[in-house]
Amino acid sequence: LAKTTQPISMDSYEGQEVNITCSHNNIATNDYITWYQQFPSQGPRFIIQGYKTKVTNEVASLFIPADRKSSTLSLPRVSLSDTAVYYCLGANAGNMLTFGGGTRLMVKP
Amino acid sequence: GAGVSQTPSNKVTEKGKYVELRCDPISGHTALYWYRQSLGQGPEFLIYFQGTGAADDSGLPNDRFFAVRPEGSVSTLKIQRTERGDSAMYLCASSSPLAGGEQFFGPGTRLTVL
Numbered sequence: 001l002a003k004t005t006q007p008i009s010m011d012s013y014e015g016q017e018v019n020i021t022c023s024h025n026n027i028a029t030n031d032y033i034t035w036y037q038q039f040p041s042q043g044p045r046f047i048i049q050g051y052k053t054k055v056t057n058e059v060a061s062l063f064i065p066a067d068r069k070s071s072t073l074s075l076p077r078v079s080l081s082d083t084a085v086y087y088c089l090g091a092n093a094g095n096m097l098t099f100g101g102g103t104r105l106m107v108k109p
Numbered sequence: 110g111a112g113v114s115q116t117p118s119n120k121v122t123e124k125g126k127y128v129e130l131r132c133d134p135i136s137g138h139t140a141l142y143w144y145r146q147s148l149g150q151g152p153e154f155l156i157y158f159q160g161t162g163a164a165d166d167s168g169l170p171n172d173r174f175f176a177v178r179p180e181g182s183v184s185t186l187k188i189q190r191t192e193r194g195d196s197a198m199y200l201c202a203s204s205s206p207l208a209g210g211e212q213f214f215g216p217g218t219r220l221t222v223l
Contacts, residue, residue, distance in 0.1 A: 043113070043200050043214025044152065087151055093210025096142060096165060097202075099151030 004088045009104040018075045020103050022088030025069050031090035033064055033071045038085045038102070048073070049091070075105075083107045111135065113215035115201050121221045122191055130186040130218045134203030141184050142212060143176055144200040152200055158184060191222045 005023040012018045027033065032051050036044035048055060050062045050071070061074040075082055085102040114133045122128050134141050140159055144152035154168040158178045166176075173191075178184040188195055198219050202212040 041198075041217070041219075043202070043217050045214065046211045049211070093204070093206060094140060094159075096154040096157050096168070097144075097152070097212060098154065099144075101149075102151050 004090070004100045006086075006088050006100065006103045008101065009106065011106045011108060012078055013108050014079055015077050018078050018082075018105060018107075020073045020075075020086055020088075020105070021070060022073070023070050024088070024090055027068055027090040028092070031092050033062065033068070034089055034091040034097075035060070035062065035071075035073050036087045036089070036097075036099075038087065044087060044099075047086075078105075078107045080107050080109060113201055113203055113213055115199075115215040115218050117218060118216065119219045119221075121223065123223050124191060124193060126191050126222075128188050128191055128220065130188075130199050130220070132184045132186070132201030132203075132215060134182065134184070134201070135205075135213055136182075138203035138205045138208070138213075139181070140204045140212075141178060142202040142204075143184070143186050144202065146198040146200055146217070148197075155186070188220075191220075193222050196220055196222045 032049045034049040035047045037047050038044040048060050048062045050064050052064050055062045063072045085104050087099050087102040116131045142157050143155040146152040156176050157165040161181045173189045176186045198217045200217045202214045204210055204212045
């Protein structure tokens with residue numbers, strides 16, 4: 001299974017753009033790079049998913065280089081409510097998810 | 110529409126007791142997953158159902174853990190002879206290939222074994 005490596009924690013301030021980079025050197029060819037967000041005492045919530053290049057939705061952007069060995073989640077103009085743990089993982093529809101330790105993002109006023 | 114629900118939200122039990130945790134997936138989702146999450150760590154896979162059958166139970170830590178999904182909808186995770194090390198958040202997720210395969214998680218059941 002692909003192992004992912006991401007920063008344990010990050011701090012930011014309201015209104016800033018936050019970029020969280022994840023390394024996944026051994027991601028499977030048929031896996032999508034997927035990011036989940038988790039608030040305390042809640043289950044993880046899907047944020048965004050991509051295979052190559054760039055994907056953007058109403059919440060975030062995901063940048064994936066051609067070699068797919070890393071990816072960067074970009075959160076524009078974060079607010080206090082974006083304080084959460086963010087998980088990067090390789091995922092294939094129908095298969096179980098393998099979570100790492102995630103990145104704890106703290107947004108300060 | 111309704112999301113994944115789990116009951117109870119909290120369960121406190123004594124070492125050696127038997128517990129059942131329930132998961133109601135999103136209606137129509139054929140796949141159902143159980144995960145366990147310890148404090149400060151990411152969720153760990155336990156078991157995956159496709160319909161009524163367990164397609165992958167490789168994550169169950171030992172034979173004290175068992176899960177069923179008899180009608181392909183609601184699932185129950187059963188833990189026998191609970192141990193203090195079983196204390197964790199137990200998460201359930203469901204997915205459907207018709208909905209992109211994304212897994213939708215419930216709020217979890219916090220199990221505490223005294």
